[in-house]
Amino acid sequence: MHNGRAVGDATLSDRALEVLLGDSLRHVVDLVLRARDGLVEAHAADGSVGFDAAGARWVRGRNPLERRDPSAFSPLSEEIANLHPGNRANHYPLAYESASQLFADPRAPDLAVVHAPSHNWEERGGHRGEHGSLDVVQSRAPIVLSGAGVRRRGMVAGHARMIDVAPTLATLAGAEPEGGCLLAGQQGRVIDEALDGTSPRRVVAFLLDGTNANVLHAMAQSGELPTVARLLGEGTVLSDGIVASFPSVTLVNHTTALTGVHPGRHGVLHNAYYDRAVRRQVVTNARATWHLARGEISADVETLFEAVGRRRLGFTAAVNEPADRGAGYSTFDLVRRGEVGELRSALPDPREVPAATRAFVDAARDYAWATAADHVAVQQAIAVGTGAAGNPRPRLLWVNLILPDAAAHNGGPHSEMARAGLRDTDRRLGAILDSLDWGAGETAFALLADHGMEETDPACKGDFDEALERAGIPFRDEAYGFLYLGEARARARS
Numbered sequence: 001m002h003n004g005r006a007v008g009d010a011t012l013s014d015r016a017l018e019v020l021l022g023d024s025l026r027h028v029v030d031l032v033l034r035a036r037d038g039l040v041e042a043h044a045a046d047g048s049v050g051f052d053a054a055g056a057r058w059v060r061g062r063n064p065l066e067r068r069d070p071s072a073f074s075p076l077s078e079e080i081a082n083l084h085p086g087n088r089a090n091h092y093p094l095a096y097e098s099a100s101q102l103f104a105d106p107r108a109p110d111l112a113v114v115h116a117p118s119h120n121w122e123e124r125g126g127h128r129g130e131h132g133s134l135d136v137v138q139s140r141a142p143i144v145l146s147g148a149g150v151r152r153r154g155m156v157a158g159h160a161r162m163i164d165v166a167p168t169l170a171t172l173a174g175a176e177p178e179g180g181c182l183l184a185g186q187q188g189r190v191i192d193e194a195l196d197g198t199s200p201r202r203v204v205a206f207l208l209d210g211t212n213a214n215v216l217h218a219m220a221q222s223g224e225l226p227t228v229a230r231l232l233g234e235g236t237v238l239s240d241g242i243v244a245s246f247p248s249v250t251l252v253n254h255t256t257a258l259t260g261v262h263p264g265r266h267g268v269l270h271n272a273y274y275d276r277a278v279r280r281q282v283v284t285n286a287r288a289t290w291h292l293a294r295g296e297i298s299a300d301v302e303t304l305f306e307a308v309g310r311r312r313l314g315f316t317a318a319v320n321e322p323a324d325r326g327a328g329y330s331t332f333d334l335v336r337r338g339e340v341g342e343l344r345s346a347l348p349d350p351r352e353v354p355a356a357t358r359a360f361v362d363a364a365r366d367y368a369w370a371t372a373a374d375h376v377a378v379q380q381a382i383a384v385g386t387g388a389a390g391n392p393r394p395r396l397l398w399v400n401l402i403l404p405d406a407a408a409h410n411g412g413p414h415s416e417m418a419r420a421g422l423r424d425t426d427r428r429l430g431a432i433l434d435s436l437d438w439g440a441g442e443t444a445f446a447l448l449a450d451h452g453m454e455e456t457d458p459a460c461k462g463d464f465d466e467a468l469e470r471a472g473i474p475f476r477d478e479a480y481g482f483l484y485l486g487e488a489r490a491r492a493r494s
């Protein structure tokens with residue numbers, strides 16, 4: 001599993017580790033991960049653990065990953081009562097599997113810095129609400145399965161993993177395993193506990209980017225999200241959701257959800273990372289490169305669209321989804337074919353979008369942009385989903401909506417803005433489902449997110465890059481946390 005980087009970096013790695021785990025960075029650095037001697041190590045100030053996917057192999061001092069309960073800080077009242085947990089109080093669900101997988105890719109960093117939950121790095125592109133970490137609130141995404149082919153169990157205790165999404169949806173779309181696999185190279189499992197064994201005619205999946213599972217569940221229960229509540233009432237929801245793979249960022253986990261494999265296998269490692277062998281910076285998550293990000297997905301794995309298409313189970317469609325390789329229809333095909341120069345130019349004035357919370361459209365540029373993008377996504381989903389766009393009715397329709405992420409980043413996951421983002425999104429889901437007659441009894445639905453979202457502390461500031469620079473350590477930092485030592489410094493995008 002190890003990468004072939006120069007052995008001479010060992011001293012540099014230890015020096016950097018000492019700086020990162022120093023007292024002055026205790027409030028911003030939660031953990032530092034690295035690969036060493038065939039294992040992956042997690043280091044905190046008062047202890048370290050060496051592990052592989054199967055578990056811990058050694059511990060020195062206190063094991064910084066000793067607490068791994070996927071149900072920690074849930075429901076919402078528990079999360080709010082325990083904001084900004086330190087490493088000793090925090091939980092890291094499935095941490096050994098979720099972290100070790102990353103280092104199977106030779107482009108993994110020398111050191112991966114896991115930001116403390118409280119760390120607010122708005123001056124480096126961060127937000128009031130954040131994700132990306134290994135901890136439970138940032139890793140825990142909701143999953144609701146509903147409709148035809150799904151058992152009506154309501155909320156059941158338990159969790160699954162992001163890698164389990166694609167095998168589950170492939171099964172609902174009628175795929176049979178071949179050599180034990182529904183998708184090439186598959187690492188996830190089918191979430192059998194939610195399925196009734198019958199085969200629905202269609203599958204419609206909604207990815208609500210950046211939705212905190214506790215917030216979604218609480219708002220559905222209180223009646224604020226009637227569309228989500230109906231899906232929940234007609235299906236099964238796992239109380240502890242699906243655990244994202246590390247790092248818990250957008251394109252990494254969209255790709256994980258759609259391939260059934262961890263990032264260390266599918267190759268989309270972060271928003272940006274560095275391929276040392278060819279001295280190339282890979283930037284996946286930027287507006288200018290979103291439509292090209294799927295080019296980074298390994299040829300050795302299969303997307304859900306490819307798995308359904310290869311079996312000739314029917315037409316597939318991806319609305320506003322960058323990890324769309326193999327989809328019969330995709331929003332980003334328009335961009336890649338040059339029909340739309342830049343997606344932004346095709347967007348309506350957000351102030352004219354129906355079902356939008358005008359106060360936040362006016363107050364926050366990100367809220368406005370996401371509102372316009374999601375409105376177009378709804379129009380596309382209705383046109384494609386009903387066949388009005390001239391396509392066959394999709395066997396698999398996947399719709400990505402981004403407002404929940406934008407709103408929760410901007411205001412924090414517990415803010416009124418985040419809640420408004422989910423209410424607006426619930427109305428958009430309702431419009432799509434109404435157009436599809438709620439699947440006419442022959443459609444399975446999935447509602448999920450790609451990662452969680454955690455409240456940072458606006459007073460918690462600090463920059464580990466500056467500390468490394470002061471210590472004279474040469475490095476480049478990709479996506480603010482993937483450190484490549486001994487490289488010419490590039491204060492990379494985050």
Ligand SMILES: [Zn+2]
Nearest residue numbers: 209210250450
């Ligand atoms: Zn996201």
